[in-house]
Amino acid sequence: xxxxxxxxxxxxxxxxxxxxxxxxxxxxxxxxxxxxxxxxxxxxxxxxxxxxxxxxxxxxxxxxxxxxxxxxxxxxxxxxxxxxxxxxxxxxxxxxxxxxxxxxxxxxxxxxxxxxxxxxxxxxxxxxxxxxxxxxxxxxxxxxxxxxxxxxxxxxxxxxxxxx
Amino acid sequence: xxxxxxxxxxxxxxxxxxxxxxxxxxxxxxxxxxxxxxxxxxxxxxxxxxxxxxxxxxxxxxxxxxxxxxxxxxxxxxxxxxxxxxxxxxxxxxxxxxxxxxxxxxxxxxxxxxxxxxxxxxxxxxxxxxxxxxxx
Numbered sequence: 001x002x003x004x005x006x007x008x009x010x011x012x013x014x015x016x017x018x019x020x021x022x023x024x025x026x027x028x029x030x031x032x033x034x035x036x037x038x039x040x041x042x043x044x045x046x047x048x049x050x051x052x053x054x055x056x057x058x059x060x061x062x063x064x065x066x067x068x069x070x071x072x073x074x075x076x077x078x079x080x081x082x083x084x085x086x087x088x089x090x091x092x093x094x095x096x097x098x099x100x101x102x103x104x105x106x107x108x109x110x111x112x113x114x115x116x117x118x119x120x121x122x123x124x125x126x127x128x129x130x131x132x133x134x135x136x137x138x139x140x141x142x143x144x145x146x147x148x149x150x151x152x153x154x155x156x157x158x159x160x161x162x163x164x
Numbered sequence: 165x166x167x168x169x170x171x172x173x174x175x176x177x178x179x180x181x182x183x184x185x186x187x188x189x190x191x192x193x194x195x196x197x198x199x200x201x202x203x204x205x206x207x208x209x210x211x212x213x214x215x216x217x218x219x220x221x222x223x224x225x226x227x228x229x230x231x232x233x234x235x236x237x238x239x240x241x242x243x244x245x246x247x248x249x250x251x252x253x254x255x256x257x258x259x260x261x262x263x264x265x266x267x268x269x270x271x272x273x274x275x276x277x278x279x280x281x282x283x284x285x286x287x288x289x290x291x292x293x294x295x296x297x298x299x300x
Binding site: 013016017019020072073075076079080082083084088090092093094095111112113115116117119121122123124133135137 | 185188191192195196197198200201203204205207208209211212229232233236242243245246247249250253254257263264269270
């Protein structure tokens with residue numbers, strides 16, 4: 001079942017990439033490649049392929065996009081300010097945060113979102129603890145709860161609905 | 165093609181903003197003090213900058229084959245750039261690249277590497293000697 005979903009996804013991507021279409025070899029090569037991908041990497045793919053069809057997940061996914069881009073834009077202006085400021089005001093450090101997300105996919109997306117937003121970059125994930133490099137640490141950085149509230153909370157509520 | 169429409173202008177503005185963010189990212193790469201801060205600048209600004217360029221291309225060309233390829237490119241960039249940044253930062257920490265001396269806290273080093281990996285004021289010479297002794 002997962003192999004079928006993976007095949008459809010990769011073949012669809014191939015069709016988009018070769019968009020004007022063309023002669024039949026284009027479609028055959030794409031089909032063969034998608035089949036190979038499905039056979040070799042199907043086992044690594046998601047364990048619940050049918051959740052791709054759940055409209056509620058897609059709905060929250062679409063809501064998440066503007067939220068994410070807003071945070072990303074703010075992040076970039078913040079980093080741009082630090083770059084251009086004559087004194088280069090950074091106060092970096094690696095802090096610990098805790099997440100309530102359980103599945104690997106959700107954690108992956110959380111880590112990616114953290115990396116792309118305000119001055120934070122995920123260094124490592126260990127069960128429910130994320131180690132985050134922060135360009136402007138809050139206080140002395142020891143307070144895990146405050147860190148979690150500042151970095152993770154704004155994404156978690158969306159990601160939980162999308163992926164879990 | 166000589167005609168310039170409003171949509172073209174919007175697209176070029178988006179491309180311009182993207183290029184500006186790319187430039188800022190590059191400046192940050194030079195100005196920030198250590199590997200980790202530089203990665204911050206490189207991933208954030210450069211990802212948004214390049215994504216902006218891609219979206220600009222999409223706006224200028226519309227949903228033509230070229231525009232859709234640009235969009236796919238941008239999406240893959242968003243998915244892969246943070247992964248590479250994560251791998252690089254984790255790799256440098258494990259390798260032993262020290263953090264800048266102004267660093268406030270290193271929870272990762274404390275938990276996993278047996279002590280914060282922060283550059284001391286006198287420089288690194290002393291610490292690396294100690295490490296050699298440990299190995300021997």
